[in-house]
Amino acid sequence: MIMSLVSYEFLAFFAAAAILYYVVPKRFQWIMLLAVSFLFYAGGGAVYLLYPMITAVSTWFLALRIGRVDSAAQTYIQEQKPDKEQKKAYQAQIRKQKKRLMTTGILLNFGILVVLKYTDFLLGNLHVLLGPEEGAVPQISWVLPLGISYYTFQTMGYLIDVFRGRYRPEKNLFRFMLFVTYFPQMVSGPISRFDQLRKELFEEHPFDGTQFTFGLWRVLWGFFKKLVIADRIAPAVATITAAPDVYDGIYVLVGMLGYTLQLYADFSGCMDIVIGVSQCFGIRLPENFQRPFGAKNLSEFWRRWHMTLTGWFREYIFFPVSTSRFCRAVSRLAGRLGMKKVTKKLPVYIANLIVWFVTGIWHGAAWGFILWGLANGIVMMVSQELTELYRAFHRRFPQTDGSVYGAFQKVRTGLLFSGLLMFQYYPFGTVFAMLGNLLATGRLSQLFDGRFAELGLTAADFIVLAIGLLLMLLISILQETGSVRQKLAARPLVVRFAAVFLLFVTVLVAGCYGHGYNASQFIYNQF
Amino acid sequence: MDELLEILNDINPDADYETNEHLVDDEILTSFELVMLVTQIRDVLDVSIPSEAIIPENFNSVKAMMRLIGRLKEDE
Amino acid sequence: MRWKKPACVLLLAAVGVTVIAGLQRLLMPKYMGQVVEGNFTSEYYEETTPHDVLFLGNCEVYENISPIVLWREFGITSYIRGNAQQLIAQSYYLLEDTLKYETPGVVVFNVSAMQQFDQDNESYNRMTLDGMRWSASKWNAIRTTMMEDEHIIEYVFPILRFHSRFAELEADDLTYFMKSGKVAHNGYYLRADIRPAGDLPVERRRSDYSFDSRSWEYLERIRALCENNGIQLVLMKAPSLYPAWYDQWEIQIEEYASEHNLLYINCLEASDEIGIDFATDTYDAGLHMNVYGAEKMARYFGPILLGLPGVYDRRGTASEGIDLDSVWQEKCDFYDQMKASQEEEFAKLGYIKQFYIQ
Numbered sequence: 001m002i003m004s005l006v007s008y009e010f011l012a013f014f015a016a017a018a019i020l021y022y023v024v025p026k027r028f029q030w031i032m033l034l035a036v037s038f039l040f041y042a043g044g045g046a047v048y049l050l051y052p053m054i055t056a057v058s059t060w061f062l063a064l065r066i067g068r069v070d071s072a073a074q075t076y077i078q079e080q081k082p083d084k085e086q087k088k089a090y091q092a093q094i095r096k097q098k099k100r101l102m103t104t105g106i107l108l109n110f111g112i113l114v115v116l117k118y119t120d121f122l123l124g125n126l127h128v129l130l131g132p133e134e135g136a137v138p139q140i141s142w143v144l145p146l147g148i149s150y151y152t153f154q155t156m157g158y159l160i161d162v163f164r165g166r167y168r169p170e171k172n173l174f175r176f177m178l179f180v181t182y183f184p185q186m187v188s189g190p191i192s193r194f195d196q197l198r199k200e201l202f203e204e205h206p207f208d209g210t211q212f213t214f215g216l217w218r219v220l221w222g223f224f225k226k227l228v229i230a231d232r233i234a235p236a237v238a239t240i241t242a243a244p245d246v247y248d249g250i251y252v253l254v255g256m257l258g259y260t261l262q263l264y265a266d267f268s269g270c271m272d273i274v275i276g277v278s279q280c281f282g283i284r285l286p287e288n289f290q291r292p293f294g295a296k297n298l299s300e301f302w303r304r305w306h307m308t309l310t311g312w313f314r315e316y317i318f319f320p321v322s323t324s325r326f327c328r329a330v331s332r333l334a335g336r337l338g339m340k341k342v343t344k345k346l347p348v349y350i351a352n353l354i355v356w357f358v359t360g361i362w363h364g365a366a367w368g369f370i371l372w373g374l375a376n377g378i379v380m381m382v383s384q385e386l387t388e389l390y391r392a393f394h395r396r397f398p399q400t401d402g403s404v405y406g407a408f409q410k411v412r413t414g415l416l417f418s419g420l421l422m423f424q425y426y427p428f429g430t431v432f433a434m435l436g437n438l439l440a441t442g443r444l445s446q447l448f449d450g451r452f453a454e455l456g457l458t459a460a461d462f463i464v465l466a467i468g469l470l471l472m473l474l475i476s477i478l479q480e481t482g483s484v485r486q487k488l489a490a491r492p493l494v495v496r497f498a499a500v501f502l503l504f505v506t507v508l509v510a511g512c513y514g515h516g517y518n519a520s521q522f523i524y525n526q527f
Numbered sequence: 528m529d530e531l532l533e534i535l536n537d538i539n540p541d542a543d544y545e546t547n548e549h550l551v552d553d554e555i556l557t558s559f560e561l562v563m564l565v566t567q568i569r570d571v572l573d574v575s576i577p578s579e580a581i582i583p584e585n586f587n588s589v590k591a592m593m594r595l596i597g598r599l600k601e602d603e
Numbered sequence: 604m605r606w607k608k609p610a611c612v613l614l615l616a617a618v619g620v621t622v623i624a625g626l627q628r629l630l631m632p633k634y635m636g637q638v639v640e641g642n643f644t645s646e647y648y649e650e651t652t653p654h655d656v657l658f659l660g661n662c663e664v665y666e667n668i669s670p671i672v673l674w675r676e677f678g679i680t681s682y683i684r685g686n687a688q689q690l691i692a693q694s695y696y697l698l699e700d701t702l703k704y705e706t707p708g709v710v711v712f713n714v715s716a717m718q719q720f721d722q723d724n725e726s727y728n729r730m731t732l733d734g735m736r737w738s739a740s741k742w743n744a745i746r747t748t749m750m751e752d753e754h755i756i757e758y759v760f761p762i763l764r765f766h767s768r769f770a771e772l773e774a775d776d777l778t779y780f781m782k783s784g785k786v787a788h789n790g791y792y793l794r795a796d797i798r799p800a801g802d803l804p805v806e807r808r809r810s811d812y813s814f815d816s817r818s819w820e821y822l823e824r825i826r827a828l829c830e831n832n833g834i835q836l837v838l839m840k841a842p843s844l845y846p847a848w849y850d851q852w853e854i855q856i857e858e859y860a861s862e863h864n865l866l867y868i869n870c871l872e873a874s875d876e877i878g879i880d881f882a883t884d885t886y887d888a889g890l891h892m893n894v895y896g897a898e899k900m901a902r903y904f905g906p907i908l909l910g911l912p913g914v915y916d917r918r919g920t921a922s923e924g925i926d927l928d929s930v931w932q933e934k935c936d937f938y939d940q941m942k943a944s945q946e947e948e949f950a951k952l953g954y955i956k957q958f959y960i961q
Contacts, residue, residue: 164579166579299557299558299559300554303554303557314558315581318558318562319558319561319562319578319579319581320578322562322565322566322578323562323565323566323569323575323576323577323578323581324578328566328569331566344563344566344567345563347562347566348559348562348563348566351562352559380559384559391540391541
């Protein structure tokens with residue numbers, strides 16, 4: 001097992017790593033990070049290190065080859081000065097070479113990911129297709145290295161960027177390995193880009209007290225979200241979502257909201273820890289959340305939720321697919337068939353569905369996740385189709401630009417996001433039935449019919465949750481006008497101390513950790 | 528320039544394209560709109576923009592778009 | 604004003620540490636209700652005078668022999684360092700711990716802990732170990748006996764283990780915030796209620812009767828530690844009807860005792876001689892002695908212990924200037940008073956409220 005970010009072991013590991021990091025000469029800092037990253041990842045066994053190493057070495061090598069082809073081409077053009085036609089033909093040939101190299105890397109590494117993560121899913125579907133009476137199809141259950149989806153995506157982003165000539169490839173294998181395995185982010189992101197992370201990782205970082213303190217504050221805030229909020233609602237949410245027969249009516253809504261809050265507190269808390277730990281090393285990582293519940297429509301929500309993943313999909317799948325020759329051909333065909341209106345939008349919609357299919361399967365090797373992804377994509381397409389209508393509506397009722405309507409939009413978007421999550425946890429095909437059940441039979445009075453008591457939440461749990469959620473909301477509101485930590489840092493010492501100490505004591509006392517609580521993994525570790 | 532403005536107004540009429548220099552950052556042009564824009568530019572202006580050029584810097588203002596289009600035309 | 608900021612920081616740090624220490628104290632269980640066993644280990648450190656006899660073991664010692672009777676009738680000073688499910692390794696480290704404060708003449712070890720080396724209930728570990736003062740012995744005791752899901756840092760900072768009690772704090776947590784209540788009589792757990800021994804579960808036959816090699820290792824370590832300190836080690840088996848004590852085990856212990864020239868007293872076999880009546884002398888149907896059985900045990904043990912080197916009738920003497928008679932008089936009063944009040948309650952209600960499980 002690789003240690004959890006919310007374990008005593010991780011805190012000790014982090015403390016030791018931080019001391020070593022600032023004790024060694026500055027030019028060895030990145031080597032120290034590489035060493036502790038290896039240690040961190042090897043904690044689960046050598047096999048955990050094997051896969052990322054294959055990915056790192058193969059990508060490093062192929063990217064270098066691409067770089068070499070590029071340099072050779074440049075020299076050729078400079079020295080031979082070919083005319084325009086020759087140059088064009090030459091460049092096409094070079095591009096082909098580079099593409100072959102990139103494709104090799106992508107097939108190899110996504111191949112590993114697909115085999116490790118999806119073999120059982122594919123075998124299971126095969127089993128259904130063949131008919132159960134054909135006898136059991138074996139399941140393989142590979143050892144799935146933690147974080148494989150994250151580091152594979154990050155590394156493939158690098159390879160594509162090098163192919164596109166965005167930046168030169170990294171020559172030093174060990175530096176590249178650090179980019180792949182940097183321990184705070186390897187297990188659950190954020191998915192970084194090489195040109196951004198490079199200067200953070202390999203610059204010398206003298207100890208900066210303010211950065212270090214800010215980092216620790218953020219880690220503490222992450223612990224609060226994870227241990228006080230997410231893990232406290234988790235058992236109740238699990239009970240509701242696992243038993244749709246028992247928990248119907250209003251509980252469909254309770255489960256939906258609970259699941260969303262848990263997911264947010266868990267994942268964004270995890271990111272706070274990751275980014276905070278990293279900040280203690282003087283290394284800035286990209287943000288993964290930007291107050292998503294302030295979004296006014298679903299596509300804006302997705303630009304503020306798990307941003308590095310959606311950004312990856314946008315850049316490396318959505319844009320290339322929608323501008324691809326295939327999409328152009330399809331849309332031309334539609335134009336010829338007289339469907340003038342869709343021609344413009346067809347490429348977007350095709351690419352959109354592909355992205356959301358992949359988003360779904362990225363989250364889990366199950367049909368529920370695929371449906372969930374596609375449902376998100378479809379909702380966005382419908383809302384795109386309705387854009388004209390919205391615009392007309394707003395022109396007719398200009399008062400809808402006010403904050404009340406804005407609040408309505410935010411609530412609507414939050415509910416929509418939550419509602420779609422039902423595809424993730426309800427059995428295949430029952431989502432609409434559950435939604436119908438909620439709308440037809442849901443009554444607030446059902447909250448007092450005894451089923452609530454079965455959830456195992458005590459009065460103390462409610463008080464803690466209520467305070468915790470309020471605090472999370474308050475911090476979000478404060479964030480809208482700038483960094484909360486900077487605001488806090490501007491206050492007198494006593495105020496700073498009181499705020500941080502109170503938060504610390506709350507985590508210490510009201511956190512769900514240690515004996516008596518089931519240590520629960522971060523939800524987003526499983527990818 | 529006028530053709531480009533026409534395309535833009537067709538995609539999202541609610542923006543002041545002549546002055547706004549944060550079209551992508553302000554989410555006036557989201558990824559859906561960007562792709563439609565790129566498709567239209569290709570069909571109407573006959574300039575094909577490769578997907579790796581779809582980055583905020585190239586689409587934040589009409590000026591930037593014109594620069595991009597000019598550069599791509601030159602490369603042809 | 605260069606000193607002002609550091610002074611402020613120091614002050615705040617002190618406040619922070621104090622608040623957390625206070626919270627920790629508040630959140631730790633006080634063991635003053637139905638379960639009082641969590642107080643035994645720490646009560647030892649309140650002792651002001653040394654003891655000639657130290658009893659070591661699990662519930663088979665702390666409920667089965669009355670040190671008060673040993674003093675009152677034989678003048679023997681004794682202490683029981685026993686806890687619920689106290690493992691043999693824990694007994695060893697508690698012996699190490701005791702030797703830091705005193706060196707008794709005789710150590711009596713109850714051998715029933717030989718049958719199980721590993722802990723099966725985390726709360727027993729906490730009750731035995733939390734009360735220990737910090738030393739290498741405590742550290743080693745924790746390291747040796749903690750369960751798989753336990754963590755040593757939760758012993759160093761018990762708030763990490765007990766923080767979840769914040770939702771179930773009770774009056775006792777405030778009452779005994781500053782000082783724990785006294786519950787035992789030189790380690791003896793007094794029960795004056797009676798529940799006759801009835802039908803006990805039939806013991807399953809075992810496939811293997813040999814003790815765990817680690818149990819043997821720690822028995823050997825206890826023996827060696829006693830030998831090195833000039834202490835006479837005595838082995839005993841308490842008169843508990845259940846859990847069973849198999850003949851196969853008895854043979855192994857007898858062999859060990861004779862090999863090392865140790866005195867071994869099997870009180871279960873001697874229960875007739877001791878005069879134990881399982882209809883009146885047990886409070887939980889034969890598992891443990893009540894005060895009547897424990898007093899009979901003391902009367903049986905008294906003469907045996909007095910016959911051993913290092914054990915004396917200390918009545919009328921002083922230790923390091925402290926008059927033993929007055930120290931023990933206080934203990935006797937506490938004992939008599941608790942016994943009388945329990946007897947009265949039992950006569951009236953048929954049970955004792957504090958220990959009554961609803």
